[in-house]
Amino acid sequence: MPDNIEKRLAEIVNRLPATQAAALLEFAEFLLIRHGSTGAEAVPNVTTAEIPAPLDIPRPAEESVVKAVKRLRATYPMLDARKLLNETSAIMTQHVIHGRDKIEVIEELEILFRAHYEKLTGNNKD
Incomplete structure (x- = not known):
């Protein structure tokens, strides 16, 4: 990930209330599951329970x-x-x-x- 994206995400997470930061993390994890690579670094044991409501x-x-x-x-x-x-x-x-x-x-x-x-x-x- 480019440093500027990583830095901006960190800034956003630090400025959000805890609940919204957790929601952002859940959504990021969902995107990783959905669009991440299929190689060894892919998220193992993905279940539909991890899909956000x-x-x-x-x-x-x-x-x-x-x-x-x-x-x-x-x-x-x-x-x-x-x-x-x-x-x-x-x-x-x-x-x-x-x-x-x-x-x-x-x-x-x-x-x-x-x-x-x-x-x-x-x-x-x-």
């Missing part, structure tokens, strides 16, 4: 579909946005092009993100 970001009373996607991406930072892109785009197109109600679209997006999270953790009911 979704963040508790409440849905506002008034929200656009675009803002809902941003909220859901923030709620589920452990999900690979690239894997959700096609499905998310298709659902958004139903709203923008075909005039589908935004509440229905947002609810479907919430189900989509939750389903991807459950698949990642192995808790899907399929």
Whole structure:
């Protein structure tokens, strides 16, 4: 890791409250598990229990579909946005092009993100 990244991460961790610093560490460990090398230095004995829980970001009373996607991406930072892109785009197109109600679209997006999270953790009911 370049020294400037390591230094900046250390600065951030030192300035965060303990709870947020622990959350940052959990997320960093998750990224290592997901994107780290597959060689000898890979993290051994990885379990789905190590995947962080979704963040508790409440849905506002008034929200656009675009803002809902941003909220859901923030709620589920452990999900690979690239894997959700096609499905998310298709659902958004139903709203923008075909005039589908935004509440229905947002609810479907919430189900989509939750389903991807459950698949990642192995808790899907399929």
